[in-house]
Amino acid sequence: MLDPAERRLLAPEAHVLVVEDDGEMRNLVTRLLREAGFRVSGARDGREMWEMLDGPAAPPDILLLDVMLPGVSGLDLLRRLRERSRMPVMMLTARGEEMDRVLGLELGADDYVAKPFSPRELVARVRALLRRTAPGETNAESRSRRLTFAGWVLDTARRELTSPEGAVVDLSGAEYDLLIAFLEHPQRVxxxxxLLEVAKRRVGVDPFDRTVDVQVGRLRRKIEPDDSSPPLIKTVRGAGYVFVADVARA
Structure with missing residues (x-):
């Protein structure tokens, strides 16, 4: 159980929807999050999830989605959800199942937690994801509403990326955080x-090796849509990545 000081750090009454077919696990997660000060709803499968998302009530603030669900899998549900919503999504995966985590990130998940997990880790990850995706500007972003690079414009107040052709490009919460990290440190490896520290703000756990590579690949496909596009993010073998375009504040 979390102490009162920890509870005060969490977003009050944020609504979490837990989609988990295992009743014991669903009840455990629900209890942990309620003790931490969240409002929590549960769903056993995709049908119940859609009923809640499409119902008359306001949508939840964050979705905890199990990968292994009866009928339609959590990954398929995530794919369909990303066609219509940027709702923050945290995947619940089996420990050691790296491919599930890779596919989840590829499909637009913002984070994951591997079962079995510690109560503190779960609550910390939910809190961190809500903080990253909350409206408003961070201290770094507040210096300017708009960052421009290679004809692209990122409006940090609206969390909106516009292409050189004027089209708005959808970014997941994780992709947005990663892009901010690059734009705040251009021409720097x-x-x-x-990148995990700056963009993901993970709490107390080690990510699996491919997390950053997957997210960089997804971001590249959005800002470098074809082979004729100039490379904006270059790989530095054995060192990491560098954002090569000039960045200006408007």
Whole structure:
């Protein structure tokens, strides 16, 4: 159980939807999050999840989605959800199942937690994800509303990326954080560890090796859509990544 000081650090009454078919696990997660001050709803499968998301009530603030669900899998549900929503999503995966985590990140998950997990880790990850995806500007972003690079414009107040052609490009919470990390440190080699620290803000656990590579790949496909596009993010073998474009504040 969390102490009162820890509870005060969490977003009050944030609504978490837990999609987990295992009743014991669902009840455990629900109890832990309620003790931490969250409002929590549960769903056993995709059908119940969609009923809650499409219902008359306001949508939840964050979705905890198990990978292994009866009927439609959590990964398929995530794919469909990302066609219509940027809702923060944390995947619940089996420990050691790296491919599930890679696929989840590829499909737009913002974070994951591997079962079995510690209560403190779960609550800390939910809190961190809500903090990263909350409206408003961080201290780094507040210096300017707009960052421009190679014809692209990132409006940090609206968390909106616009292409040189004027089209708005959808970014997941994790992709947005990663792009901010690059734009705040252009022409500087950032190691994978630095990118995880700056962009993911993970709490107390070691990520699996491919987390940054997967997220960088997804971001590259959005800001470098074809082979004729100039490379904006270059790999520095054995060191990390560097954002090579000039960045200006508007």
């Amino acid at each position: 950032l190691s994978r560890e630095q």
